[in-house]
Amino acid sequence: MKLVIETQAKQKIATHLDEHKRLLLTFEDGVGAYSQHAMIHMQVQFTLNVVTNDMPVEGYQAIVHSNLGDILIKDYSAADLEENMVLKYNSHLGTFQLSGDGGLIDGNVGFIDFTDKDGRKHNPAR
Numbered sequence: 001m002k003l004v005i006e007t008q009a010k011q012k013i014a015t016h017l018d019e020h021k022r023l024l025l026t027f028e029d030g031v032g033a034y035s036q037h038a039m040i041h042m043q044v045q046f047t048l049n050v051v052t053n054d055m056p057v058e059g060y061q062a063i064v065h066s067n068l069g070d071i072l073i074k075d076y077s078a079a080d081l082e083e084n085m086v087l088k089y090n091s092h093l094g095t096f097q098l099s100g101d102g103g104l105i106d107g108n109v110g111f112i113d114f115t116d117k118d119g120r121k122h123n124p125a126r
Contacts, residue, residue: 002084003066009089009096010068016050016113023068024049024060027077032059034114046077046098047110048087055114081105 003025005013013023026034028045033056035047048071051057060072064081073081082100087109089096096109113119 001062001064001078001081003064003071003087004085005066005068005087006089008091009087012089012096013048013050013068013111016115017068020053021050021115022053023066023071024051024057025064025071025073025077025081027074027080028110029074029077032074034112045108045110046080046106047112048096049111050113050115050119052115 017023024034026032026047026049028035028047034049034051057072059074062073062075062078064071064073064085066087082102082105085098085100085105087096087098093108095107096111097107098105098109
């Protein structure tokens with residue numbers, strides 16, 4: 001599985017990363033330490049999370065390769081993703097959009113930096 005993070009999205013994300021941090025692409029199903037809520041409606045929702053290398057990542061058994069490095073995902077969330085994906089930043093709305101060869105996957109991908117005590121507050125998607 002491969003994810004191309006477009007330039008503007010990459011710039012927004014990269015400011016939160018260093019050699020001691022990694023990315024998770026969390027399927028918002030209420031399972032795990034980084035999922036914000038269970039799905040209560042028929043909509044696929046993802047959040048891009050920043051965690052430190054020593055923070056727990058139980059449940060994230062699969063990898064998506066990206067131009068910002070490997071991104072961990074819950075293995076079963078691959079069913080809602082595609083082999084080739086693109087992450088764009090919508091500067092008008094201040095949110096991220098995830099799409100694949102088949103079209104839009106999530107038009108409002110959240111972004112939470114769990115290494116920042118106010119990271120949840122700065123999540124414009126939710």
